[in-house]
Amino acid sequence: MAYRKTPAELERLSSAREHLIQQATDVVAEVGWAQASVNAVAAAAGIAAGSVYQHFPSKAALAVEVFRRASGREVEVLGEVLRSPGDPVERLTRGVEVFARRSFERRGLAYALLAAPAEPAVGAERLEYRRQYRALFAEVVREGVAAGVLPAQNPEITAAALTGAVGEVLADPLGAADGDFADPLISELTAMSLRCLGAARGSTG
Amino acid sequence: MAYRKTPAELERLSSAREHLIQQATDVVAEVGWAQASVNAVAAAAGIAAGSVYQHFPSKAALAVEVFRRASGREVEVLGEVLRSPGDPVERLTRGVEVFARRSFERRGLAYALLAAPAEPAVGAERLEYRRQYRALFAEVVREGVAAGVLPAQNPEITAAALTGAVGEVLADPLGAADGDFADPLISELTAMSLRCLGAARGSTG
DNA sequence: TGAAGGTCTGAACGGTGATTCACTGCTTCC
DNA sequence: GGAAGCAGTGAATCACCGTTCAGACCTTCA
Known part of the structure; x- marks a missing residue:
């Protein structure tokens, strides 16, 4: 036939x-x-x-696939950074930095993943995406607390806060036209993240 | 006539x-x-x-008015707390606590203001609302830095981070059915906020 | 080559929900 | 009382997509 x-x-x-x-x-x-x-x-x-x-089968299915591909890449990259060997605090700092830097490199996409209005199916996917980020951060925070380099805290909450804080700090600049202030902004952001974690002061740059 | x-x-x-x-x-x-x-x-x-x-004149105009009324009240309440006399760090802590507690008291509304999918006109209003929150927090952070009770930092970024962190931490529980964990969650949240500000440790509860 | 059975097209369809408008009925004021 | 004119009604209209489908066009293989 x-x-x-x-x-x-x-x-x-x-x-x-x-x-x-x-x-x-x-x-x-x-x-x-x-x-x-x-x-x-x-x-x-x-x-x-x-x-x-x-x-x-539907527009929503395509939208979900688009979201998953893009968010999957981000989660993968962040996971690699956060799970690399070395000091937990160091890894967390680099995680925040990588997250922010990649967002600036593809602003439109970052904004779509983080904040842009979307149909419900994509909204649900976004929750999952944030949950994954949170889990990645929480794991390293837990490690840091166990190792005694971070003070006692609820790792899930600190992780959620980090995700939200980074997203909020980036949201405005991501909408803006030029990203010349990206570098100073990122170093302020990592400094803030370190404080948020309760990491000992000193190595901010 | x-x-x-x-x-x-x-x-x-x-x-x-x-x-x-x-x-x-x-x-x-x-x-x-x-x-x-x-x-x-x-x-x-x-x-x-x-x-x-x-x-x-349109549904969007009504939606914007609804948003403004509700967000205006929140901004007003937070402003009162943050501008009350007293230690800046103390005021910031109470600000975060009030924000969170009020969100739990009217979850549906808080979720609508913070995160619920909305038409573009409301989205724009939401940006403005967050900008106001940020400005309120930033003012007190600046004061705290000037008074020497907080370490040097970019107040705008810390303020944005606080707004985002609190919103993210609350978003999940606000969607959930019961709020029995509100109290422990709020105390973790204020502890995290204090770290975020770089406030000296000790008075967490 | 040509029959079988795909893929691709894009105009037409259908559901949803904001907006309109001819009409009803109320309030004002001589 | 009654004319003038606005508020309230809600079914009809309109606009906007996502989705469908009949036909055009390809590819496969005996």
């Missing part, structure tokens, strides 16, 4: 899907979730609106 | 408007912005959907 998909065809389909996800991500980073209509996304990917439904 | 509005009539109109705002606030607190349709709000206020447009 004349109908099994050839490997080349499967490959073509799969890469069309990837291309769609990639373009959708760019659109979201540029105009936000609210403005990223099926038509806009399809146009960016160079396909018809209807063709989106070849790859995803 | 027979058409100028009598004072009683003006009063009736104005109180109808107030009633509408009040009911709309309750609806938003209960079901969130997204579910607060013109019909739902009008029904709650006991009027027809069309009558909403006697008082506001």
Whole structure:
């Protein structure tokens, strides 16, 4: 019979899907979730609106996939930094710094992940994303407390606070046009994070 | 001629408007912005959907008014606490505590103000609201630094971090069903805030 | 080559919910 | 009392997408 998909065809389909996800991500980073209509996304990917439904059952499913890909990368990177060997306080500082620096490098995307208005399905995904960040931070805080380099505290709360604090401090500048103040802002941010953790003073830079 | 509005009539109109705002606030607190349709709000206020447009030019205008009223009250209360006489660190601690406690007392509303998905007009208002919070906190941090009871730091950043940290820590529990853990959570939160400020350790409770 | 069965297209459809408007009825004031 | 004119009504209208689908076009394979 004349109908099994050839490997080349499967490959073509799969890469069309990837291309769609990639373009959708760019659109979201540029105009936000609210403005990223099926038509806009399809146009960016160079396909018809209807063709989106070849790859995803609904717009929400595509949006969730876009969010997961992007947030997954961030969680992975942060996880690597936080779990690298060395002093917990040092690792936490670098974690905050990496988080902030990457946000500045892809502002639109960072804003979409952190704060931009979004449909409920994406909102739910965002909660999960923040939960993961919190868990990563909490783990290292716990370690620091156990090692005696950090004072007694509730690691989950400190971790949540760090996530929220970094997000809030970044939210404004992420919306602004230029990021020339990124460096001083980041060093203030890490200093604040260290205080937040209750780390001994001294090595702020 | 027979058409100028009598004072009683003006009063009736104005109180109808107030009633509408009040009911709309309750609806938003209960079901969130997204579910607060013109019909739902009008029904709650006991009027027809069309009558909403006697008082506001659009749904967005009503939503903005609802947000402003509620956020204005919060800013006012926090301002009073933060500007009361006394030690800056003490005032900041009480500010965080009051913020958190009031949020627990009216969870639905607090969530609507802090985090619930909303139309762009409300989103813009929310930015302004956070900016006000930040300004209030920053003022006292600046004072504390000047008085030497807080270490050198960028007050704007610390203030933003405090706002974000408190919001993030509260967001989850505000969504949850019961608030029995409110007290321990609040004391952890104030302890974290003190560290964040770099206040000398010791008086955590 | 051509039949079978895919993929792609994009105009049309449908649901949702804000907004309008012809109408009813009330209040004002001569 | 009654004319003038505004407030209130709520069904109809409008606008905006997400989603569907009939047909055009491709790819596969005997």
